[in-house]
Amino acid sequence: MAMKETPAMPLPPVPPPLGSSINAPLLIVDEEQRDTVKSESIFNAESTTKSTEYPYDHGKKETLERNIVEAMELIGKLKQCLNAVKQDEVVLKHKKQKSVAAYEIVHREVEKLCTQAEAVREIDQRENAALDGIVSVTHRLKSDAQEAPPAVGNKLVAELWEEITA
Template identity: 65%
Template structure:
């Protein structure tokens, strides 16, 4: 049989001390467990012998005594701790008389009674404990505050939803604008290529123009020179014609 954990506020060899709620806080009373008789030290017995030397009849009686005590404690018929202690002491007296080694059994019984004592003490203290009015007021205020904050959280969450929708709308607009900008950049790149080609063609035309213009100027200069020559020739021609006409007129005017 495994040994149960030691109950709170007590030990195997030391009795519990409790504060009597109905008396002065400084007055201490021993609990009923202090009346529980521990098993005698085997070395102190005059005719000490091991349980293996107990007769079969005595072993049967020992088992019966233990069984009766367990029934008295666990059946619910004995609820008063003092009565439990009395029953246990009676059983321990018989076991001691029979020379049985019941130290382990004693520990289990003591633990059982101690747990019941702790339970009764806790229930009595719980019944006497009232819920402070101030704490109740603080609790109610905290509940009201929590509810108000909950409503505020719901409202804020609603505003967050509206803001998120606006943000998503703007993000879509930004995405569309970025897509449009990308297309416009592609158009600009194409136009830049066309501009480069046109500038190259223009440069070729400029060079050709300069050549043609220079040639035209040269031709113009040559034409001017030809015009001057022709003018001089025309002048000589006209002078010759005038001379011929004048001489002809003069000759015709002569009378022979």
């Protein structure tokens, strides 16, 4: 509910205390006189606002009461919103804790995978080095075999020779 701004209401005029005029300064000499003037001023202000001579004041009072009721309703709604925000905050804190825990688990898994990937790279490098060595030995054997054929008496060597030269 939207708050309505009401214009500032001027206070009704307060008659001057007894024994003084509007323009004359009030000289208070003792505490008893001060209390008397104060109580008379309050009485005059209250009677002026309650009197039926100012029917416009009743409309202002009703407007003020309406504004107070609206403000109280708004305060109630704001309290509900605040409670909802607090509940959301609790839920979000819980979700954050779960997310942080999940992140830590995933981070550990990623570290494991990175370690495994590094191990696989090392194994691949070793395999490639071994294959390069095998290829090198094979070329050397081929070149040596072309220069001097194997002895005819060894059947296994002859079969390997044919496979290599084929």
